[in-house]
Ligand SMILES: Nc1ncnc2c1ncn2[C@@H]1O[C@H](COP(=O)(O)OP(=O)(O)OP(=O)(O)O)[C@@H](O)[C@H]1O
């Protein structure tokens with residue numbers, strides 16, 4: 001019964017993939033130009049030739065590490081800013097306009113500015129932070145504001161220590177908001193990081209490869225690298241959420257038995 | 264002893280408690296009744312230091328108090344047992360009280376419990392804290408007769424020798440108290456003792 005259902009959904013997924021591959025193949029057949037719209041087969045071939053080189057893996061790894069590092073730093077920074085601005089009204093008034101300005105500024109403006117200010121290796125990290133920090137900041141702020149006042153009173157009556165208040169009340173209350181921020185920012189951070197790489201062309205970077213593929217008109221290679229970005233994006237998101245949930249479970253901080261979206 | 268001296272409490276310019284004076288004596292189990300909205304919960308909150316007072320003073324000899332809120336107020340991310348254990352820091356004690364009030368639910372999360380079950384976890388939590396003063400805000404509301412019986416028994420056993428204030432509208436519950444107080448406003452707030460057994464307090 002279960003196996004049958006599994007097989008059925010597998011066929012469904014394969015069917016959907018086959019459908020879009022067929023469309024792709026058809027379009028590229030009609031366009032009839034490997035330069036403008038390569039066929040699935042030539043993209044696969046390009047991917048194959050890439051995958052056997054060690055540079056390919058190194059490049060992917062470097063980009064991945066760069067972005068993950070950026071994300072980690074941003075998560076910490078965003079959460080810290082949220083705590084600070086929720087604790088101090090003055091800092092909140094001072095810093096929240098900055099949040100709004102960053103949110104409203106196009107990433108491209110930042111990239112161009114950052115090209116002037118920063119070296120090519122730190123730029124993608126900076127761009128990642130610009131995407132992730134505001135999202136984490138505003139989500140965690142909202143989480144802190146929405147901590148149940150009734151439970152704060154319980155913690156007061158039973159004289160919770162500062163540590164207990166943090167680990168048993170605030171962190172579990174804010175955790176769903178933090179997770180939501182991760183979910184919605186990771187994919188964006190990754191894409192923005194790659195875009196930044198395209199413009200700053202650091203050594204060993206997927207973005208740099210995309211840039212060269214464009215420059216040398218190697219469209220199959222462009223498609224192949226894009227496929228790599230997509231695959232890694234899915235992996236990052238799944239991996240991050242998985243790790244966060246595991247860590248949360250270990251530390252008893254992620255709400256167990258409660259739906260993460262409502263409380 | 265809890266000495267309340269000319270206490271006033273305001274919520275957004277609306278006076279809820281007005282010029283109330285009263286002294287709660289050590290070791291007495293008080294019943295507190297009065298019309299809905301008169302300010303009973305507000306008074307317990309003021310005694311517990313949760314509600315800011317606008318005038319007057321409350322001086323209390325108690326460093327520690329247990330509080331059974333009108334709603335259960337459990338931490339949704341903790342099991343029933345963890346909810347009790349997090350206040351008494353003693354797993355044996357937590358198990359003892361939880362078993363007494365709500366057996367076979369130690370590992371259940373609040374959202375898996377009914378309203379009355381959550382209320383009993385909240386009672387177990389307050390008792391396990393082992394404080395000399397216990398504030399109870401309609402703790403037995405919504406329990407069926409049989410459950411109420413053993414819950415009341417557990418609370419009564421705990422209260423022996425301690426100071427407690429029980430807010431209730433239930434005649435049977437109030438009859439268990441040493442003294443019954445009725446909260447009124449005419450026009451200032453007052454607590455007046457009514458005789459147990461008389462029906463005049465409702
Ligand atoms: N946080 C608050 N903000 C504003 N008004 C409040 C607040 N808490 C209570 N009140 C008001 O104070 C009054 C007294 O409320 P309280 O909860 O103390 O009544 P009560 O005597 O406990 O009633 P009940 O028997 O229904 O529980 C009510 O009119 C209520 O509207």
Ligand SMILES: [Mg+2]
Pocket residue numbers: 303304305333400
């Ligand atoms: Mg009340």
